[in-house]
Amino acid sequence: MIHFVGAGPGAPDLITLRGAKLLAEADVILYAGSLVNPALMEGKKATCQVYNTAHMTLEEVLAVMERTGNDCEVVRLHTGDPSLYGAIREQMDALDRLNIPYDVTPGVSAFSGAAAALRAEYTLPEVSQTVIITRAEGRTPVPEGEKLRDLARHQATMVLFLSAGLLTKVQEELLAGGYPPDTPAAIVYKATWPDEKAFYCTVGSLAETAEINDISRTALVTVGRFLEGDYARSRLYDPSFSHGWREAQL
Ligand code: SAH
Numbered sequence: 001m002i003h004f005v006g007a008g009p010g011a012p013d014l015i016t017l018r019g020a021k022l023l024a025e026a027d028v029i030l031y032a033g034s035l036v037n038p039a040l041m042e043g044k045k046a047t048c049q050v051y052n053t054a055h056m057t058l059e060e061v062l063a064v065m066e067r068t069g070n071d072c073e074v075v076r077l078h079t080g081d082p083s084l085y086g087a088i089r090e091q092m093d094a095l096d097r098l099n100i101p102y103d104v105t106p107g108v109s110a111f112s113g114a115a116a117a118l119r120a121e122y123t124l125p126e127v128s129q130t131v132i133i134t135r136a137e138g139r140t141p142v143p144e145g146e147k148l149r150d151l152a153r154h155q156a157t158m159v160l161f162l163s164a165g166l167l168t169k170v171q172e173e174l175l176a177g178g179y180p181p182d183t184p185a186a187i188v189y190k191a192t193w194p195d196e197k198a199f200y201c202t203v204g205s206l207a208e209t210a211e212i213n214d215i216s217r218t219a220l221v222t223v224g225r226f227l228e229g230d231y232a233r234s235r236l237y238d239p240s241f242s243h244g245w246r247e248a249q250l
Contacts, residue, residue, distance in 0.1 A: 001069065001073060001074065001100075001101050001102065001103070002065055002069045002074045002076055002095060002100060002101070002102035002103075003022045003026075003073070003074065003075050003076065003102065003103055003104075003105060004076045004078065004082050004086075004088050004091070004092075004102060004103070004104045004105065005019040005022055005023065005075050005076065005077050005078070005082070005104075005105045005107065006019060006078060006079075006080060006081045006082050006105060006106050006107015006108070006109075007019070007031070007032075007036045007037065007040055007077050007078060007079050007080070007107055008079075008080065008107050008108040008113070008192070009079070009080050009108055009109065009110040009112070009113030009114075009191050009192045009193075010035075010037050010110075010113065010190060010191065010192040010193035010196075011037070011113075011192040011193065012037050012039040012040050012042075014108045014113070014192055015040060015107065015108075016105060016106065016107065016108075018105050019105045019107065020043070022073070022075050022105060023040060023041070023043065023044060023075055023077070024043050024044065024045070025045070025073055026044060026045065026048055026073050026074065026075040027045070027047070027048060027049070027068065027072035027073050027074065028048065028049045028050075028051070028064065028068045028072050028073070028074040028075070029041060029044060029048055029049070029050045029051070029074075029075045029077060030051045030053050030056075030061060030064060030065075030074070030075070030076045030077065031050070031051070031052060031053065031075075031076075031077040032053055032054065032077065032078050032079050033052035033053065033054035033055070034054045034079075035079035035080075035218065036077050036078070036079050037193070040077065049068075051064060058087075058090060058091070058094075061076075061091065062091065062094050062098075065091070065094075065095065065098075065100060066098055066100065069095070069098075069100035069101075069102075070100060076088075076091065078107070079107075079110070080107055080108065080109040080110045080111075080113075081106050081107045081108065081109040082104060082106070082107065083104075083106070084109055084111075084133065084161065085135070085161055085162060088104070110161070110191055110220055111131075111133060111159045111161075111220060111222075113188075113191035113192040114159070114186075114188040114191045114198075114220045114222060115222075116191070116192070117188050117191045117192065117196055117198050118186055118188065118198055118222065118227070120186075120222075120226060120227060121226065122157045122159070122222075122224075122226055123157070123226070124225075124226050124231035124232075125231055125232040125233065125234055125235070126231060126232040127224075127225045127226055127228075127230070127231045128155075128156045128157040128224055128225065128226055129156075130154065130156035130157065131156065131157045131158075131159060132151050132154065132156050132157070132158045132159070133159050133161070134146065134148070134151055134158065134159075134160060134161075135160055135161045135162040135163050136148060136160060136162070136163035136166040136169060136170045136173070137169075138162070138163075138165075138166055140162075147173065148170060148173035148174060148177060149173045149174075149176045149177035150177065151177065152173065152174045152176070152177020152178050152179050153177055153178055155178065155179065155224075155225075156224065157222070157223070157224035157226050158174075158221075158222070158223040158224060159220060159221070159222050159223075160220065160221040160222075160223070161220060163221055164187065164189075164210060164215055164216055164217055164218070164219035164220075164221065165216040165217060167206045167207040167210045167211075167221070168207040170206060170207075170221065171203060171204070171206045171207045174203050174206075174223065175203060175204065179203045179223065180203070181202060181203055181204030182202050182203075182204065183202060183203040183223060183224065183225065184200070184201075184202060184223075184224070184225065184227035184228055185200075185201050185202055185203050185205075185206055185221065185222065185223045185224075185227070186198055186199065186200050186201070186221075186222050186227055187199045187201065187206070187209060187210055187213075187215055187219050187220070187221055187222075188219060188220050188222065189213075189215050189218060189219040190218050190219070191220065197213070197215075199213055199215070200227070203223060206221065
C-alpha cells in the first residue's frame with residue numbers, strides 16, 4: 001500500500017498523528033528532499049529504505065512504488081499538504097493503472113504556517129472573505145483567466161506559492177491588476193522552521209524587499225489589507241447576534 005502523506009510546512013511536530021504513525025511503520029519512505037524536514041525520518045524503522053526524490057524522475061519514483069507497493073508499507077512524503085502543488089495526481093493515476101492501492105493523509109500547508117508566523121487571520125470581516133492561492137507564471141504556464149493581473153482585480157487576500165524568485169514580475173502584475181502600491185504584503189521564508197523569517201512590505205516594494213534580504217526560494221508571498229489594523233469584529237462572537245448554538249444577549 002502506498003500512503004501519500006503531508007509532512008507539514010517544516011517543524012517536525014506539525015505532521016498529523018496519522019502521518020507520524022504511517023512514517024513510524026513504513027518499510028519504504030520516498031520524501032521530497034528539497035523541502036521536507038529530514039528530522040521527520042528520525043523515528044523510522046531501522047530496516048526502512050529511504051529515497052530522496054529530489055534527485056529522481058516520476059518514472060524512477062514509480063519504479064520504486066511498483067516494486068514495493070503491493071507487499072510493503074510505503075510512505076510518499078510531500079511537503080505541506082499534498083493537494084497543493086504536490087504533483088500527486090500523476091502518481092495516483094499511474095498507481096491506478098498498475099493496480100497498486102493508495103490513500104492520502106492531509107498535512108498543514110505552508111500557507112497555514114505562514115499565517116501562524118505572521119500571527120495573522122487571512123479572512124477578516126469587511127476586509128476580505130476570500131483567499132486566492134496561486135503562483136506566478138514561470139516555466140510552468142498558468143491557464144488563461146488565472147493570470148496574476150486578472151486575480152488581482154478581486155483585491156482579496158492572496159497567497160503566492162513558488163514565486164519568490166519572480167517578484168519583479170509579480171509586483172508588476174499585481175500593480176497592473178489594481179492593487180494600490182501601498183497594499184500591505186509579507187514575504188515569509190521557511191515558515192515554522194528554526195530559521196523562519198518574515199518581512200513586512202508593500203506590493204510596491206516586494207521585489208526590493210526580497211532582493212535586499214536575499215530571498216529567492218522556500219518563501220510564500222502574502223498580499224492584502226488583512227495585514228493592516230482595520231476590520232469589523234466577527235458576528236459569530238457578537239453578543240447581539242443569534243446563531244444555531246447561541247441566542248443573542250439583549
Ligand atoms: N504542498 C506544499 C507546497 C509545495 S510547493 C504546501 O502545501 O505547503 C513548494 C512551495 O511552497 C515553495 O516554493 C514555497 O513557495 C512554499 N513553501 C513550502 N514550505 C514553505 C515554508 N515552510 N515556508 C514558506 N514557504 C514554503
